[in-house]
Amino acid sequence: MEKRNVIISVKDLVKNYDDFKAVQGLNFEVYENEIFGLLGPNGAGKTTTLEIIETLRQKTSGEVIVDGFSIDKDPNAIKRIIGVQLQAAGYYPNLNLIELLELFSGLYGVSVNPMEMLAKVNLQDKAKAKYKALSGGQKQRFSIATTLINSPKIIFLDEPTTGLDPQARRNLWDLITDIRSQGTTVVITTHYMDEAEQLCDRVAFVERGQIIALDTPDQLIDNLIASGFERKKEVKKANLEDVFINLTGQEWRED
């Protein structure tokens, strides 16, 4: 693999919640312009790790550098160049999507056209709707729109496709690939392995706060096969998801 620029480097990252060790000495690097996946079971420490990198949580120890800025010394410089989608977040009450995007452009200190931002995630029709009145998938898409406001170098997406229908998921993959093709680095967590396989250039498997594997999806699969693993049953040429996609079409669902 060719030598690539490191944009995020995490060294010996430790996070304790009281005496519970949520993250126990993580080491990894994210390269510029790749889609990097953090995978692992519930409670593995993915969100904790992301939010430390996003400067939203205090680490216990370790070192994190984002695009040359240390999270200890320059959290504000980091905030300006990242876009963050939280696993759980809310938006200012009583405002419609346009007004929310205006608010965020003020908070990021940039000027954007809210309609263009909504167009990126295909929510123009909901411009005047309140966030609360959106469906789950539309909420996710709106959250992603808010991460793009400051034209960030890196975006963090914490389970962006959880709760989406199969084609909404695929459309979101297209959107993410698209964002990446414009030079943005993407760090994503997901519980869908097909998604990780399709989307991510490299993935790290995290369990109980430790990285147990880190490589390209291809390499990880090859390693497994080389170790003599075989699928129990040959799969059919299509699965139920293919049926779903085939029956319901490929477009964004508007409602």
Place this chain on the structure above:
Amino acid sequence: MKTPYSHTKATLALAKASFRSIMRSPSAVVFTLAFPLIFILVFGFLGGGGTKLDIALAPGSDMENPVIVALEKTGLVRITKDDNLDNINKDLEKGNYDALISVEKNPNGVPAYFTNVKYTSASLDKGNILKSILNEISFNLNTQNLKPTVTEIRATTVSGRLYRTIDFILPGQLGFSLLSTGVFGTAFVFFSLRQNLVIKRFFATPVKRSSIVIGEGIARIGFALLGALFIILIGHFFFKFTLIHGATTVLNMLVLATMGVIVFMGFGFVVSGIAKSESTIPPISNIITLPQFLLSGTFFSIDAFPSWLQPISRALPLTYLNDAMRKVAFEGAGLWDVKHQMLIMLLWGIGIYAVAVKTFKWE
């Protein structure tokens, strides 16, 4: 780096968002505008005509004295001169008379007259009005004759003005409006922003904490002042609420309102910090607002309260806001004249923000 980041812009963006949100929140509008206006309407119509003071002149009083003449000239009093003392005392107790006055010639010459006034606890509001009228009169008489005073304090300028129920009720309602928007509004907003992880999302942007607080504050103050202005104007144009120096008076009232709402927001910050859940906010807020609503002279003059209650009343910040508002609106006092009231509000502000800094939670 691109353009330098502007904290002012971020603050204003937040203020704008928050203001929009408040304007669309039914509870904010109901508490800040509807409730006070309903009370003003009710009292405005009830006490529409304005007040006259019923005063009994004690039998055997000197009739040919300048005090009584001046009193009658004000047009604010109805003096009954031929009632007997028994009746007078009974009617005083019932509040049918607002006061009993007797004027005696001073045999020693200086001062020329003694004016004795007996007020009644049944009608303390009007008693207070009489007090200031008398002060004014004695001041005028004394300066004319360059003689020592009959009554000791210099009155503020009440002369010839009709003191209507609205002049008492409106400042009280205004204070209540500021109190509820300050306490409830602030507590709910910060609690729900925290609880719904709105603030967490904000923290992922370069915005400073102070910008969030100031932005919210600007919106809240703006909304409160708009409400105050609305209440004052409705009161003035529909119910003849007295604004002595017109726009200047309104401006002074708005300055006081700003000060009041900032202090009350401090309570709101504290409540948002100590509330464990959304449903505990109203009871905790009520513990703060209700006593002030009842004891700070919103509906009745605090002089009407039993004497053991009065020290409590006099400890509450709303009491001073109401008091200052009334002085400014009706008596035409300037801000400097109500510095004492403002100072006490300031002390409350310092105290409550000191507590808020300790109890406020961001996440």
